[in-house]
Amino acid sequence: MTxxxxxxxxxxxxxxxxxxxxxxxxSVGQAxxxxxxxxxxxxxxxxxxxxGKTFPGGMVLLDGANIAHQNGVDTPVGDAETISVFPPAGGG
Amino acid sequence: MISTNDRYARHRPLLSDQGMQRLRSTRVVLAGAGGLGSNVAMLLVRLGIATLIIRDPGVLDAPDLNRQVLYTPADLGRPKVEVARQRLYDINPDVELEVRQERITRSSRLPNADICFDCLDSFGSRAALEVALQNAPEGSRAAGCDAGDQNAATLRGLPLPLIHGGAEGWFGQVSTLAPGGGGYRAVFGPGFDERADEEAEGKPIMPHVVALVAAAQVAEFVRWCDAGTDAMLVGRILVIDGMHQHHEIITLQS
Structure with missing residues (x-):
């Protein structure tokens, strides 16, 4: 996976x-x-x-689904193809 | 005196009649008049919206001048909203401006509006905006129903589209939160506002990145005028890379 x-x-x-x-x-964390x-x-x-919790404002997406709404870093990757990792960036 | 036909001649043909009518009648809340906010405000006023409501507590500081397009060195120390009001009126006096120098808090009441821009600089302030938008509007007689009194998890949902923008360093992002949707928590996760010291003030930021993000936010607004929220980045996030010129839209799954 990517x-x-x-x-x-x-x-x-x-x-x-x-x-x-x-x-x-x-798991996502292992990946x-x-x-x-x-x-x-x-x-x-x-x-x-x-x-192991994503910093506020950051996002880790498993095929577009935020792992914060699942089991965090313990979320199994299953047959997902992509993990997207975003550090917090909230300035204006 | 400039005629309306002349002033909007270059973008009027690009919109439907309904879209232009919507643009010309829209009341917009602009949360933040800093980097993103000053760029967004300038574009909205040039487009010819009906009313721009601006809330920002800040005064102009020298480091703001690299990206906050409405301000000049002569404005240092002045409230941003006051300078913004003057500059925006000079650009287009047809647009009604309602500005107030204040921070939006969970107990704030905002005037009635059709759409809101998040041009804030921290996730804590975004959480406050999300709640304030669900409070009874300023001037209404509704009592005892302020969202600020409720637990965030029980909020009713946004009453209007909220166009989010964020920028840091060479990078930024834009997404639109739809009315009645899951708000910031749906996009950034349940703890998105937990770091109280996360203020972006003082962090490095490229001016062109701010302009790119602000322009993408305004693009969201223009598409809303013509085609509603279906045409916007709802459930999607535009990620802007201002270093490698690589921009990407990621579909968010719930």
Missing amino acids: VKFFATLKLKLGVASVEVDAEPGL IKRAEQSTGRSFWSDIFDKQ
């Missing part, structure tokens, strides 16, 4: 997306950990607090 990075996260990592293996039972390994950069703490 893990896509947006906004300042894309800038930090220097890539727009990475491909990760997604076997049955993999994002694999994406960290693939990019060689740690970004978990840019997106999630110590409880």
Whole structure:
């Protein structure tokens, strides 16, 4: 599956997306950990607090569905094709 | 004196009669008169809306000048809404301007309007706006039904379309929250307003990114005039990358 990075996260990592293996039972959090390994950069703490909850204003979408409305990082990826990761960006 | 036909001659042919009529009769609430807000206000006034209602508590500071298009160095220290009123009147005196220097809170009552722009700079202030829009309108006699008294989870839903814009660094986003929908929580998740210290003030921001986001917000408004909320970014979010010039619309699943 594809893990896509947006906004300042894309800038930090220097890539727009990475491909990760997604076997049955993999969670969103595990997929994002694999994406960290693939990019060689740690970004978990840019997106999630110590409880693994998305920082306010940020979004992690599993095929467009916000994991905050599901089981957060424990949400199974199932047969989804894309995880989109947005750091908080709410200025005006 | 400029005739209405002349003033709107270049965009009038691009709208239906109904769309132009709607544009010319619309009352707009603009929450925030900073980077996004000053760009949005300028475009709305040039388009020729009926009434622009602006709420912003701020005074002009030097770092605002890189992107807040209505203001000049001579305005430093002045309330933004007062300067905005003067500049916007100079641009198009046909538009009625109702400005007030105040922060929108959960207990605010806003005048009746048809549509609202979120040009705020924090998710906490957006949560307050969402509640204030559900309070009884300013001047109404309705009592005891203010949404500000309710738990956020029990709110009735927005009474009007709310065009959200946000920008930071080289990036921004635009989405429209439909009347009666799930509001900001549906898009950003249930804890979107929990970080009280998240104010964007002082964070780096590219001026052209602010202009891109504001223009996309106004595009939402123009499409609403012509075709209603079905033509807008409802349940979708436009992600703007002002560095790589790559813009993308993502469909949000509920």
